[in-house]
Amino acid sequence: DIVMTQTPLSLSVTPGQPASISCKSSQSLLQSDGKTNLHWYLQKPGQPPQLLIFAVSNRFSGVPDRFSGSGSGTDFTLTISRLESEDVGVYFCMHSKQVPLTFGGGTKVEIK
Amino acid sequence: QVQLVQSGTEVKEPGASVKISCKASGYTFIDNYLHWVRQAPGQGLEWVARIYPKSGDTIYAQKFQGRVSVTRDTSISTAYMELTRLTSDDTAVYYCLGRAVQYWGQGTLVTVSS
Numbered sequence: 001d002i003v004m005t006q007t008p009l010s011l012s013v014t015p016g017q018p019a020s021i022s023c024k025s026s027q028s029l030l031q032s033d034g035k036t037n038l039h040w041y042l043q044k045p046g047q048p049p050q051l052l053i054f055a056v057s058n059r060f061s062g063v064p065d066r067f068s069g070s071g072s073g074t075d076f077t078l079t080i081s082r083l084e085s086e087d088v089g090v091y092f093c094m095h096s097k098q099v100p101l102t103f104g105g106g107t108k109v110e111i112k
Numbered sequence: 113q114v115q116l117v118q119s120g121t122e123v124k125e126p127g128a129s130v131k132i133s134c135k136a137s138g139y140t141f142i143d144n145y146l147h148w149v150r151q152a153p154g155q156g157l158e159w160v161a162r163i164y165p166k167s168g169d170t171i172y173a174q175k176f177q178g179r180v181s182v183t184r185d186t187s188i189s190t191a192y193m194e195l196t197r198l199t200s201d202d203t204a205v206y207y208c209l210g211r212a213v214q215y216w217g218q219g220t221l222v223t224v225s226s
Contacts, residue, residue, distance in 0.1 A: 039213060048207055048216040049157075060214065092157065096213045100159040100173050101147060 002026055002095055006104030012112040019080040021107045023093035028073045037096040040069055040078045043106075044089040052091075053078060085111055114138035116208050116217035123223045124198050131194040132220045134208030141189035142166040144211050148182060148193045150204040151219075160206070163191055198224045 003026040013019045021040075029036045036056050041049035051060040053069035056076060066081040080087060088111055093104040119133040134146065148160040161172045163182045170182045176195070184191045195202060203224050208217040 037213075048219050050216070051214050054212075054214065094157070094213070099162055099171055101149070101209075101213070102159065103157040105156050 001100055002029070002097065002102050004093055004095060004102050004104040006093055006107055008107060009105070010108040010110070012110045013080075013083045014112045015085060016082050019083050019087075019109060021078045021091055021093075021109075023071075023076045023078070023104050025074045025076075025095060029095050029097050030073060031097055036072065038069075038071070038076050039094050039096065040067075040091065041094065042087070042089050042091050049092070080109075083109070083111070114211055114215050116210050116215050118206075118208060118217040118220045121221045121223075123225065125226055126199055126224055128198050128224075129194060129196040130198060130222050131192055132206055132222070134191045134193075134210075134217050136189045136191070136210055139211045141184075141210075142186050146184070146191045147209040147213065148180075148191075148206060149209055150206045152201075152204040155204075158204075161193060165189075165191065195222075198222075200224050 005024045007022045011019050029038050038056050040053040042052055043049040052063050052067050057069045068079050070077050090106045090108050092106040115137045117135045122130050124130050142165045145162050145164055147162045150158050150160055161182045163170045165184045172180050179196050181194045205219040205221050207219050
């Protein structure tokens, strides 16, 4: 199974300031078709996860452009350029290269 | 719009079985893998199973082999997950995840308690 290691465990960020979350996989997520199926989700309290970024760097429909994803191979980053109060919650990465799907442990983002 | 709507909260005794449904709308159900994922209280996310609705082909996480069964009814765009021989460790919110892992169901809380 692919192990997803996410850091940090938590972040406390002043509104308007940037935030960055790292996700590392135990093996390359690059597929033979050239795609890399690494995705980022946000889970707000009491809600199901919602997709933010798919395939490393593609913003999902309706996701504000302050969210961006980058990376390749085994190292990936989610960046929030200017944190807003509505961005609080737990962020996690997930790969869908193969089954089992596996997940980062999550990063809890709070407002400072 | 795309929706995955799951069945409601379940409370079961140890040793019982539970069957959860996930009804898809707004996309072509049969052409997209549908996954089941669970989240125990205060824990991370754990993949349980996958079904390809067009063929009915399934694959299960090793730890659930023999206890889980995922089926589908393509006539109503609905997938089902049945988990048997429940223990307290199965207490969790169970989610379906579909359309290229883009959409999650709202979750179904399963509580196993005597």
